[in-house]
Structure formats: structure tokens, C-alpha cells
Amino acid sequence: MTIPDKRATDRASLLSRLEGVIGLDLRVRFTEFRSPSLLEIALESNDLLGLQAESGQDIMVEVPVGQGQFVRRRYSIVDLDPQAGTMSLLIALKGNGPGETWATHLQPGDLIDAVGPRGKQPVNHAAARHLFLADHSAFAATSQMVRSISSGHVHVVAAFPSTQDAMAFTASSSAVEIGVEVLSPVAHGDVEPFLAAVEALSAEFLAEEGLQCYLNAEFSIVNRVRSLLTDRGVAVSAIATKPYWRRNVANAPHGEPIKD
Numbered sequence: 001m002t003i004p005d006k007r008a009t010d011r012a013s014l015l016s017r018l019e020g021v022i023g024l025d026l027r028v029r030f031t032e033f034r035s036p037s038l039l040e041i042a043l044e045s046n047d048l049l050g051l052q053a054e055s056g057q058d059i060m061v062e063v064p065v066g067q068g069q070f071v072r073r074r075y076s077i078v079d080l081d082p083q084a085g086t087m088s089l090l091i092a093l094k095g096n097g098p099g100e101t102w103a104t105h106l107q108p109g110d111l112i113d114a115v116g117p118r119g120k121q122p123v124n125h126a127a128a129r130h131l132f133l134a135d136h137s138a139f140a141a142t143s144q145m146v147r148s149i150s151s152g153h154v155h156v157v158a159a160f161p162s163t164q165d166a167m168a169f170t171a172s173s174s175a176v177e178i179g180v181e182v183l184s185p186v187a188h189g190d191v192e193p194f195l196a197a198v199e200a201l202s203a204e205f206l207a208e209e210g211l212q213c214y215l216n217a218e219f220s221i222v223n224r225v226r227s228l229l230t231d232r233g234v235a236v237s238a239i240a241t242k243p244y245w246r247r248n249v250a251n252a253p254h255g256e257p258i259k260d
């Protein structure tokens, strides 16, 4: 038996060790700033025709790091249209990093090597009440997850680096009652505004039966907000978490933040 090399990030290695993903040869249609620090990469491909992905899932794209070397970075799938074979990525810009350099240099017609869909944090459609906490890097996933909910209550707490970067969250159905709390300006990775927002949530809201929480953000934000929610009585099983990046530490070559 061959033991897969968990460090290898080339397409063949990823496909051999990750279940349910396929190789995606994507072409850039256009790039456009949705806000001063949020860049849309619009993509097309025959590989997207018929593709099934859950809201909040992502793809692993190959990005260069110099000297012919590559790493993977993960970006959430936005507005997938499996009939047209199109989708977008929304890249939160923050100043450096191979993912950012790659994204900001893309031109229409450029080809992208990706694998996907990835991600195992689906929306709990049985829940009656949803609480999302997201930083700027998780706007893409959170906006898609919110839109996939067809009824009930949704409360979003989302941080943006500037007021000009604040983006709207919309529900796809009038049967969804949505409340959005925008935190801005918030420095990248600042946990305090999230903790204050969770402290301000009423005990009744957190004790409601059928509450599901989703924490998608920087590593420490995710961990500290999860602790605060559990301190406030929310069951661990009702809190789905996904760290997207880690303050002052580059993500690993496979695209995940480094764990302790």
C-alpha cells in the first residue's frame, strides 16, 4: 500500500488523498474590485458545468511562491452557476502573501489550477436560528451560506477593515428574518470587537432552542469567540468553526492556518 504524502500539494497528490474533489481548470473572465479591499475573480470552465457544491465550500487554487514552487490557497465558491459553468472568488486584500500577489496579478484569459469542492461545514438547515460571525476573509462564504437559508432567523456579525469595505448580506427568501451587525473599521485579526458583539447578545437569544452558530475568521478570533459562546451557555455541538488564517503566520502550503 502506498501512503499518501500529506505535504504534497500538486493536483495528482491532492486528488489521490482528498475524497470527493475533482481537478478544475479554470479561466479568468474578469477581475473587479467590489470594494477597496475586496477583489472579485470571475471564472469560467467546462469543469464547472454540473458541479455540485454546498454553500460555504471552497476550492484550493495553486499559487506561485517563486523559483518554480507553488502552494495552495483556499477561496470560497461564490455564485456558482453549474448551467453556465461560471463562479467567482472574493479575495480579501490585506497587503502581502502569495495568495494576494497571485490574485492581484490575474488577467482575463489566465488559467488557474484548482481542486474542489472542499469544506465540511455545511449550513444546518434544520436549525431555526443562525448566528454567523465572520471577518473580512469570510465574507464570501458567509454571504453564500446566508443566501442558502430559506426560513427562520439569521443574525450576522461581520467585520470589515474600513467603512468603505462594508458589504451587504441578503437573504434569498422573505421567510428569513435577517439582522446584520457590521463592525468597521476593524483591524485585521482584532478579536475585541467580536467579543464585545457576542457579550452584547441577549441571554434569551443564545438560549433559544435550535440555535446554530458559524465562526469563520482568523484563528484566535474563532477560538476566543467559541470559548465565550460556550461560557455563555451555547452547546459546543451548536458551534461550527473554521479558522481561515492566522495573525502574523502564513498559512501552510496546503492552505490551512498552522495549528498549535
Ligand SMILES: Cc1cc2nc3c(=O)[nH]c(=O)nc-3n(C[C@H](O)[C@H](O)[C@H](O)COP(=O)(O)OP(=O)(O)OC[C@H]3O[C@@H](n4cnc5c(N)ncnc54)[C@H](O)[C@@H]3O)c2cc1C
Pocket: 058, 073, 074, 075, 076, 077, 090, 091, 092, 093, 094, 096, 097, 098, 099, 100, 101, 119, 136, 137, 138, 140, 141, 188, 189, 242, 243, 244, 245, 246, 247, 248, 249, 250, 251, 252, 255, 256, 257
Ligand atoms: C476554508 C478556507 C476558505 C477561505 N476562503 C477565503 C475567501 O473566500 N476569501 C479570502 O480572502 N480568503 C479566504 N481564505 C483565506 C485564504 O485562503 C488565505 O489565507 C489568504 O488569502 C491569505 O493568503 P496569502 O497567501 O495572501 O497570505 P499568507 O501567506 O497565508 O500570509 C501572509 C501574511 O498575511 C497575514 N494574513 C493572512 N490573511 C490575512 C488577513 N485576512 N488579514 C490580515 N492579515 C492576513 C498572515 O498572518 C501572514 O502574516 C480561506 C481560507 C480557508 C482555510
